[in-house]
Amino acid sequence: MNPAVSKVREAKLEFYRKKGKIHAKAVQGRFNSLRWAMVWLTQIVFYGACWLPWTTEAGARQAILFDIVDEKLYLFDLVLWPQDALLLAIVLILAATALFFTTAIAGRLFCGFACPQTVYTSIFVWIEGKIEGDHLARLRLDQRPMSARKLLIKSVKHGIWALVAAWTAITFVGYFTPMRELLPAIASFQTGPWETFWLIFYATFTYLQAGLAREAVCQHMCPYSRFQGVMIDPETANVSYDAKRGEPRGALRQAGAVNKGDCIDCGICVQVCPTGIDIRDGLQYQCINCGLCIDGCDEVMDKIGAPRGLIRFTSERELAGQPKVAGAWSRPRTLVYVGLLLVFTALGTWTLTERVLLRVEVHRDRGTLMQETIDGRIENSYTLKLINMEEATRRFRIGVSGLPGLRIEGATEFVVEPGRVHSVTLTLSSPVGGMPTGVQPIAFETVALHDPGLAVREKSTFILPTH
Numbered sequence: 001m002n003p004a005v006s007k008v009r010e011a012k013l014e015f016y017r018k019k020g021k022i023h024a025k026a027v028q029g030r031f032n033s034l035r036w037a038m039v040w041l042t043q044i045v046f047y048g049a050c051w052l053p054w055t056t057e058a059g060a061r062q063a064i065l066f067d068i069v070d071e072k073l074y075l076f077d078l079v080l081w082p083q084d085a086l087l088l089a090i091v092l093i094l095a096a097t098a099l100f101f102t103t104a105i106a107g108r109l110f111c112g113f114a115c116p117q118t119v120y121t122s123i124f125v126w127i128e129g130k131i132e133g134d135h136l137a138r139l140r141l142d143q144r145p146m147s148a149r150k151l152l153i154k155s156v157k158h159g160i161w162a163l164v165a166a167w168t169a170i171t172f173v174g175y176f177t178p179m180r181e182l183l184p185a186i187a188s189f190q191t192g193p194w195e196t197f198w199l200i201f202y203a204t205f206t207y208l209q210a211g212l213a214r215e216a217v218c219q220h221m222c223p224y225s226r227f228q229g230v231m232i233d234p235e236t237a238n239v240s241y242d243a244k245r246g247e248p249r250g251a252l253r254q255a256g257a258v259n260k261g262d263c264i265d266c267g268i269c270v271q272v273c274p275t276g277i278d279i280r281d282g283l284q285y286q287c288i289n290c291g292l293c294i295d296g297c298d299e300v301m302d303k304i305g306a307p308r309g310l311i312r313f314t315s316e317r318e319l320a321g322q323p324k325v326a327g328a329w330s331r332p333r334t335l336v337y338v339g340l341l342l343v344f345t346a347l348g349t350w351t352l353t354e355r356v357l358l359r360v361e362v363h364r365d366r367g368t369l370m371q372e373t374i375d376g377r378i379e380n381s382y383t384l385k386l387i388n389m390e391e392a393t394r395r396f397r398i399g400v401s402g403l404p405g406l407r408i409e410g411a412t413e414f415v416v417e418p419g420r421v422h423s424v425t426l427t428l429s430s431p432v433g434g435m436p437t438g439v440q441p442i443a444f445e446t447v448a449l450h451d452p453g454l455a456v457r458e459k460s461t462f463i464l465p466t467h
Contacts, residue, residue, distance in 0.1 A: 021142060022214070022215055022273075022274070022275070022276040023135040023136075023138045023139045023142075024125070024135060024271065024272055024273060024274050024276075024292075025134070025135045025268070025271040025272045025296070026129065026134065026135065026272075027268075027272040027292055027295045027296045027299070028295065028299075029291075029292075029294070029295025029296070029298060029299065030291075030295065031290065031291030031292060031294055031295050032291075032292060032295050034113060034291075035112070035113055035118075035122065035290060035291075035292075036122070038113045038114055038119065039119050039122055039123065042114065042116075042119055043119070043123075046171060047167075047171050049063070049064050049175075050062065050064065050171055050174040050175050050179050051179060052064065054074070054076055054077075056077070056391040056392070056418075061074060061178070062074065062178045062179065062180075063075075063076050064076070064175060065175065065176075065178060066175055066176045067176075068176055070419070072419060077391070079389060079390075079391060079419060081359075081387070081389055083359060084355065086351055087348060087351055087352065087355075090344050090347055090348040090351065091348070093340075093344050094341065094344050094345065094348070097337055097340045097341050097344065098341065100231060100337055101334060101337035101338065101341065103228055103231045103232065103236075104231055104232065104233070104236060104333050104334050104337060105236065105237065105334065106236065106237045106238070106289065106313065107228065107232055107236055107237065107238040107239075107287075107289045108224070108225070108228055108238075108287065108288050108289040109289050111218065111222075111224065111225070111288040111289060111290075112288040112289040112290035112291065113290070115288075117209060117210070117217050117218065117222070118218075118274075118288065118290070120168075120206060120209070120210035121209075121210045121214050121215075121274070123164065123210065124161055124164070124210040124211045124214075125214075125274075127157065127160050127161065127164070128157055131153060131156055131157045131160070132153055132157060135271070141153065158211075161207055161210075161211045162203075162207060164206075165203045165204070165206040165207040165210075165211075166199075166203045168202065168203065168206045169198070169199045169200075169201075169202035169203035169206065170182065170183070170186065170199065172198070172202050173195055173198050173199055173202070176195075176198075177192075177195055182195070186199070214274075215274055215275040215276060215286075218275055218286060218288055219275060219286050225285045225286065225288075226285065228285070229285065231333075233331070233333065234315060234316040234317045234320075235315050235316075235317055235331055236315060236316075237313045237314055237315050238283055238287070238289060238313065238314075238315070238316075239279060239287060239289050239290075239291055239293060239294060239311065239312075239313060240279070240283065240311070240312065240313070240314050240316075240319055241263075241269075241279050241280045241282075241310070241311050242309070242310055242311070242312070242314075242319060243280070243319075244319075244321070245261060245262050245310060246261040246262050246263035246280070246310050247261045247263065248260065248261050249261050249263035249264065249265040249280075250263075250264065250265055251264060251265070252264050252304065262301070262306045262310050263280070263310060264300065264304065266300055268293075268296040268297060268299070268300055269293035269296055269297050269311060270293075271296070272292045272293055272295070272296040273292065273293055274288070274290060274292065275287065275288060279293050279311060283316075289313075291313070293311050294311050294312055294313070297310050297311040298311075356389075356454070356456065357388075357389040357390045357454065358386070358387065358388065358389065358394075358396070358446065358448060358454055358455075358456050359386075359387035359389065359456065360384060360385070360386055360387070360444065360446045360456045360458045361384070361385040361387075361458070362382060362383075362384055362444055362458045362459075362460045363382065363383045363384075363385075364380065364381075364382055364460060364461065365380070365381035365382060365383065368381060369463050370463045370464070370465070372432075372465075373429065376431070376432055376433075377429040377430060377431055377432065378429065378430050378431075378432055378463075378464055378465065379409070379427050379428065379429045380427070380428050380462050380463055381425065381426070381427050381428075382425070382426045382427075382428065382444075382460065383423060383424070383425055383426075384398065384423070384424045384425075384426060384444065384446075385421055385422070385423050385424075386414060386416050386421070386422045386423075386424060386446065387416075387420075387421050387422075388416040388417065388418060388419065388420055388422070389419070390418055390419075391418045391419060392418050393415060393416070393417050393418055394415070394416055394418075394448055394449075394450060395413060395414070395415050395416075395448075395449045395450070396413065396414055396415075396416060396446050396447065396448055396449065397412055397413045397446070397447050397449060398412050398413075398414070398424070398426065398444060398445070398446050399412065399444070399445040399446075399447070400428055400442060400443070400444055400445070401442065401443050401445065402440065402441055402442030402443050402462065403430050403435065403436075403440055403442060403462060404431075404434075404435070405430055405431045405435075406428060406429070406430045406442065406462065407428070407429060407430075408426055408427070408428060409426075409427040409428070409429050410426070410427065413449070428442075428462060430462060430464065432464070432465065435464055436464065437464050437465060437466045438463070438464060438466055439461050439462075439463050439464075440461065440462050440463075440464060441459060441460075441461055441462075442459075442460055442461065442462045443457050443458065443459050443460070444457070444458045444460060445457050446458070
C-alpha cells in the first residue's frame, strides 16, 4: 500500500476512534450558575408557554399556536398568515445576525449557555448524576460487568430520560396542536399521522442527542463549530488559558521556587469540561465557551492562594500582552452586525405597523368574458375573496370605480367571520352608449364599516364590446 495513503487512513481512523464516554466533574461557580439560570429560563418558557390561554372576541384559544391546518400563527393578540411570511424571514435574519454578533464579541457563547443541545444535555447529565452518583461513581459503574444492580440503575436512568424526552416531544407538538386537544388524543391513541410521527421522532431525537450523543454533537455534527473560526478576530473574547502566567506547570508551588507557573497541573479544567478538551492546548473548535473550566480553575486558585483568572474570558490580543483596545465593540465587523440588526429591526417594525388586517383577492370569471342584458347593459362576473385577518367578525362594503355608470348588481355589504376567507361572487354592469371599447381598467374598493380607515383597493379590468 502507498505509505502516503496509509498515513491518511490512519489519521482518519484516529480522528473517529472512540475515546470513551465523558463523565464531567460537577463544579460550582458563577458560570455554572449562569448556565443553570439559562436552563431554567428557557425550559420555563418552552414547557409553559404552550399552556397559556388567551381570550379574544372570537373566543378562548391557546396563546401561542402554529395552526398548520388553517395556515395561521397565533402569538397572543397577533395573528399571522402566510401572506406575512416576510415577517418570519426578518425574524430569522435578526436571529442569525444576533448569533454572528455574539460570536464576534464572545465566540461560542450561545453554544455554552443557550443552545438546546447544551441545555438538554445538562438536564440529562443532572438526572444521570442523581441516579448514578458523581463522575467517578459513573465511570466505575460503566466499567463494571453487567449485574442486576447495574441493570436496575441503568434502567431507572434511561426510563426517566425516556419520560423527559416524551414530555419534550408532547410539548413540541403542543405548539402545533392545542395541548388541551393533544393530551386526550394521546390518551385515547387517536392522534393524527403527522402528530404521531413528530411525537415519536422528536422524543427519539431528544433521547439520542441529549442522553447518548452529548459532546459528539458539538464535536462532529454541529456545523457552527466548523465555521466559527472565520467569524472571530484577535479582539474576540474566548475562554483561554494564560500560558505566560501558568507555565511552566507542575506540582504545588514551593516556597522559594523560581520560574514556576501558577498552573499546578491538577487537571480540573479537563475533568469539568463537557466536551473533554484541555483548554491549556489553546483555542479549539470543540470548546463551547461554557466557562466551567474557569469555575474549576478559580476554585483551585483560591485554595492555593493564587489570584483568579489563570483561565478566563479574554482576547488573543490581551493574552499576547498587548493593551486592550478601547471601543473593541466598535470594530468593523461588529459595526456591520449592529447596522444589520438596526436595519432589520426597523424594517420588521415598519412591516408590522403597516400590516393591513384585510386582504382582498379579485378574480375575473374566465368562462364568460361578458354578456349583454335585456336592458342593453354589459355585465362582467368576478369572484372576490375577502380575508378577515382580525379575531372578530367584521362587515365590509364593496364599491367599484373606473368607468362612468359602472355599478354592482346585488348586495354590496358582506359579513366575514374572524380569521376566515369569504368568497363573494359579484356581477358588474356598465351602459354601452358613449363608453370606450375593449378592455378597460377598473378598481374594487373594500372598506371596513367598523373602521373606515381600513380599506383595500384592488385593480382589475372590465371588458366592453369592440363595436
